[in-house]
Amino acid sequence: MPAASLTPTVAAPDVENALGALRARGLRATSARRLLVEALFAAAEPVTAPELAAGLDGGVPGADLAAVYRNLQMLERIGLVRHTHAGHGPALYALADRVASEFLRCEACGDLWALPPSALALVRDAVRRTTGWEARFTHFPLVGLCPACAASHAAGDTRR
Amino acid sequence: MPAASLTPTVAAPDVENALGALRARGLRATSARRLLVEALFAAAEPVTAPELAAGLDGGVPGADLAAVYRNLQMLERIGLVRHTHAGHGPALYALADRVASEFLRCEACGDLWALPPSALALVRDAVRRTTGWEARFTHFPLVGLCPACAASHAAGDTRR
DNA sequence: ATGCAATTGCAACGGGGTTGCAGCTGCTCA
DNA sequence: TGAGCAGCTGCAACCCCGTTGCAATTGCAT
Numbered sequence: 398m399p400a401a402s403l404t405p406t407v408a409a410p411d412v413e414n415a416l417g418a419l420r421a422r423g424l425r426a427t428s429a430r431r432l433l434v435e436a437l438f439a440a441a442e443p444v445t446a447p448e449l450a451a452g453l454d455g456g457v458p459g460a461d462l463a464a465v466y467r468n469l470q471m472l473e474r475i476g477l478v479r480h481t482h483a484g485h486g487p488a489l490y491a492l493a494d495r496v497a498s499e500f501l502r503c504e505a506c507g508d509l510w511a512l513p514p515s516a517l518a519l520v521r522d523a524v525r526r527t528t529g530w531e532a533r534f535t536h537f538p539l540v541g542l543c544p545a546c547a548a549s550h551a552a553g554d555t556r557r
Numbered sequence: 558m559p560a561a562s563l564t565p566t567v568a569a570p571d572v573e574n575a576l577g578a579l580r581a582r583g584l585r586a587t588s589a590r591r592l593l594v595e596a597l598f599a600a601a602e603p604v605t606a607p608e609l610a611a612g613l614d615g616g617v618p619g620a621d622l623a624a625v626y627r628n629l630q631m632l633e634r635i636g637l638v639r640h641t642h643a644g645h646g647p648a649l650y651a652l653a654d655r656v657a658s659e660f661l662r663c664e665a666c667g668d669l670w671a672l673p674p675s676a677l678a679l680v681r682d683a684v685r686r687t688t689g690w691e692a693r694f695t696h697f698p699l700v701g702l703c704p705a706c707a708a709s710h711a712a713g714d715t716r717r
Numbered sequence: 718a719t720g721c722a723a724t725t726g727c728a729a730c731g732g733g734g735t736t737g738c739a740g741c742t743g744c745t746c747a
Numbered sequence: 748t749g750a751g752c753a754g755c756t757g758c759a760a761c762c763c764c765g766t767t768g769c770a771a772t773t774g775c776a777t
Contacts, residue, residue: 523683
């Protein structure tokens with residue numbers, strides 16, 4: 398099943414509002430979901446599902462990873478949440494209206510840059526002109542070498 | 558451990574030559590490796606490790622997946638082999654001097670395009686100019702929407 | 718309050734790949 | 748030619764990231 402994260406973004410100013418968005422769609426505002434949404438609002442940066450599950454243990458019953466995944470998936474279907482694949486590790490989740498849309502990941506040092514959507518407009522233009530594709534660097538990053546690694550690589554670097 | 562597949566490509570005209578490249582580095586040309594290299598030479602397109610292991614059962618002892626992975630890794634370190642991540646499935650391996658260097662993957666329909674390295678020169682230029690990065694679409698593809706999906710998406714598509 | 722479908726929590730599973738280790742085997746050197 | 752010994756193999760167990768099945772629970776509309 399392809400077609401992921403192409404849902405329009407939904408912005409929620411706060412936890413109550415986000416839960417309201419669920420109820421409006423006939424979904425239930427359960428305590429597990431409240432905790433998850435609170436954790437997402439509390440997170441400064443995109444976080445992994447295990448991190449979210451770990452952070453959720455403010456509730457007595459241990460936060461279940463499977464439920465976290467299910468709920469993240471549902472929140473993403475709704476448009477409240479978005480995730481990115483930043484390398485080989487687990488995906489990073491964040492409230493949809495918070496993510497700085499575009500990512501670059503360095504293949505050599507692993508560094509991840511987050512850029513405002515406008516920053517790569519020229520790149521998207523070039524892709525459109527030369528291939529007809531509509532490039533998106535939100536769900537999967539643009540991969541390459543960051544300036545530092547590109548430099549050390551151009552000079553005959555001696556790593557390894 | 559980042560830093561993958563940045564080794565310079567090594568071309569081997571045939572199986573004997575490839576095995577020679579191993580010996581030249583103090584590595585052993587074992588029968589398992591011979592079978593693997595033969596399978597790679599026989600493959601018309603990039604193949605997965607499980608496919609390689611399955612194809613290797615010309616030898617009496619069943620080809621071991623773990624050994625296949627270890628040997629692919631080693632061949633890649635040497636520069637004889639390269640792999641690409643074409644979506645969510647397993648990685649695709651091929652002889653380094655055979656891969657059509659650049660890939661585009663459609664997030665909506667899953668389609669994968671392979672383009673000659675020159676095709677994305679302008680894109681790499683745009684990336685370099687606007688970010689200072691050296692983009693590479695060989696190991697991880699450029700992700701976005703293919704022309705068809707971009708069109709149906711622009712029109713208010715009703716999928717889902 | 719009551720009913721009942723939506724959810725949870727737990728455990729088991731699945732794909733993709735890595736690792737530990739005992740035993741086998743290319744390769745080098747006498 | 749064959750002995751010695753790293754370098755490998757094959758097997759099984761394991762790890763990570765998620766997903767799924769299912770019985771028990773719980774929102775929430777009535």
